[in-house]
Amino acid sequence: MIGEFEYLLIAATHRLGEDAYGASIRREVEEATERPCSIGSLYTTLDRLEAKGLVRTWMGEATAQRGGRAKRMVSVTAKGIESASAFYRAISRVSRDISWEAQCP
Amino acid sequence: MIGEFEYLLIAATHRLGEDAYGASIRREVEEATERPCSIGSLYTTLDRLEAKGLVRTWMGEATAQRGGRAKRMVSVTAKGIESASAFYRAISRVSRDISWEAQCP
DNA sequence: CCATAACCTCTACAATGTAACACTAATGAT
DNA sequence: ATCATTAGTGTTACATTGTAGAGGTTATGG
Numbered sequence: 001m002i003g004e005f006e007y008l009l010i011a012a013t014h015r016l017g018e019d020a021y022g023a024s025i026r027r028e029v030e031e032a033t034e035r036p037c038s039i040g041s042l043y044t045t046l047d048r049l050e051a052k053g054l055v056r057t058w059m060g061e062a063t064a065q066r067g068g069r070a071k072r073m074v075s076v077t078a079k080g081i082e083s084a085s086a087f088y089r090a091i092s093r094v095s096r097d098i099s100w101e102a103q104c105p
Numbered sequence: 106m107i108g109e110f111e112y113l114l115i116a117a118t119h120r121l122g123e124d125a126y127g128a129s130i131r132r133e134v135e136e137a138t139e140r141p142c143s144i145g146s147l148y149t150t151l152d153r154l155e156a157k158g159l160v161r162t163w164m165g166e167a168t169a170q171r172g173g174r175a176k177r178m179v180s181v182t183a184k185g186i187e188s189a190s191a192f193y194r195a196i197s198r199v200s201r202d203i204s205w206e207a208q209c210p
Numbered sequence: 211c212c213a214t215a216a217c218c219t220c221t222a223c224a225a226t227g228t229a230a231c232a233c234t235a236a237t238g239a240t
Numbered sequence: 241a242t243c244a245t246t247a248g249t250g251t252t253a254c255a256t257t258g259t260a261g262a263g264g265t266t267a268t269g270g
Contacts, residue, residue, distance in 0.1 A: 001140070003226050004109045004192070023248060028236040032199035035106070036165040041228045043250060048226080057264080067246035085205035087109070088256095091196055094116045094137035100190035108257050109224080111219035128217060144258045148219065153257080164218095171268040 001089075002054070002083045008032065008086045009045055013055060013074050014036035021060065022046070046074065054080035106196075107159070107188045113137065114150055115189045118160060118179045126165065126176035127151070151179065159185035 002010070012028035013020040022042060029037045049055045060073045076084070106116070117133035118125040127147060134142045154160045165178045181189070 001109070001138075001258090004112075004196075005227055006107075007196070008199050011203060014203055015199070015201075021248085033106070033195040038227095038229055039228070039249080040251080044228075044252095047250095061249095062236070064236090065233075065247075067248070068237085069235045069246095069248050071247090072249065081205060088196070088205055089199060090138040090157065091109075091112065091193070094113050094120070094134065095193060096120075097117055098116060100135070100186060100193055106227090110258055126217090143260050144218080145220085145261065147224050149221095150258075152219095160240095167217095167267070169268090172215075172217070173268075174266045176216090176261080177218065205269095 002087055005041065005045055007050060007084055007087045009042070009049060010054060010076055010080050014076050014081070014084070020074045023071070024075070025074065046072075051060075051082070054076060054083055107192055110150055111154060111159075112189055112192045114147070114154060115159060115185050119181050119186070119189070120157060125179045127153065127179070128176070130179065151177075154185070154205055159188055 008029050009025060012025045013034070016024055017029060025046075026037050026039070026042050029042075046055065046057065050057055055074050055076050057072050057074045060071045062068055062070045109190050113134050116131060117130045117137070119130055121133060127144075130151075131144065131147050134147070151160065151162065155162055160179050160181050162177050162179045165176045167173055167175045
């Protein structure tokens with residue numbers, strides 16, 4: 001089973017589509033979690049996901065922006081979709097009928 | 106941030122309410138994930154959650170069933186609810202607009 | 211009084227999560 | 241030309257979580 005952070009990366013990549021690369025994924029994750037996501041965490045996890053065949057990465061072209069250097073593009077493989085799907089299903093299932101907010105024990 | 110398995114335990118406990126104890130939580134998790142959940146994993150994680158103050162556990166009375174020995178009852182603390190809530194929110198947010206099934210790349 | 215059922219505990223190891231630090235390449239201003 | 245700045249990536253080391261396996265304890269029912 002994939003872990004939480006791995007899921008976050010895969011989902012963010014999937015959402016970003018053509019525009020998924022290291023830095024953009026990072027921004028997406030930070031937005032979703034509302035917490036900083038360190039650079040190191042991101043690339044290490046990306047490497048692991050690639051090693052497991054859940055994502056595919058390749059170096060893109062440099063853009064013509066100030067500092068616009070080559071990006072490491074990412075896309076989710078079919079196997080990655082399957083894993084993410086299983087993760088999400090498990091979370092959803094165990095969370096059915098639960099509303100986390102507004103509990104007063 | 107709590108991990109995936111930790112979330113599963115907290116959510117299952119919350120769902121089970123008064124009937125949450127080691128073995129019942131285990132069954133709930135297995136149902137949600139459709140995968141076996143080893144006994145060891147469960148109690149180790151329960152211990153860690155308790156150490157972090159996310160759940161509270163105590164030994165209950167033995168029931169009058171064959172082999173019905175004392176159960177380790179569990180309940181989620183306010184802090185646990187908060188953590189689980191944050192986890193769920195992050196997952197939901199990064200998953201918005203994604204439908205994992207039926208992708209044909 | 212013993213086999214069996216329903217639980218819990220402990221130990222050890224593998225996999226994930228995370229931070230700190232170092233690095234490369236292009237632009238734009240001086 | 242050269243140098244600060246911007247946009248990106250990579251590496252190493254360690255902390256935290258995830259997971260299995262084997263072993264214990266207490267009760268019932270025969």
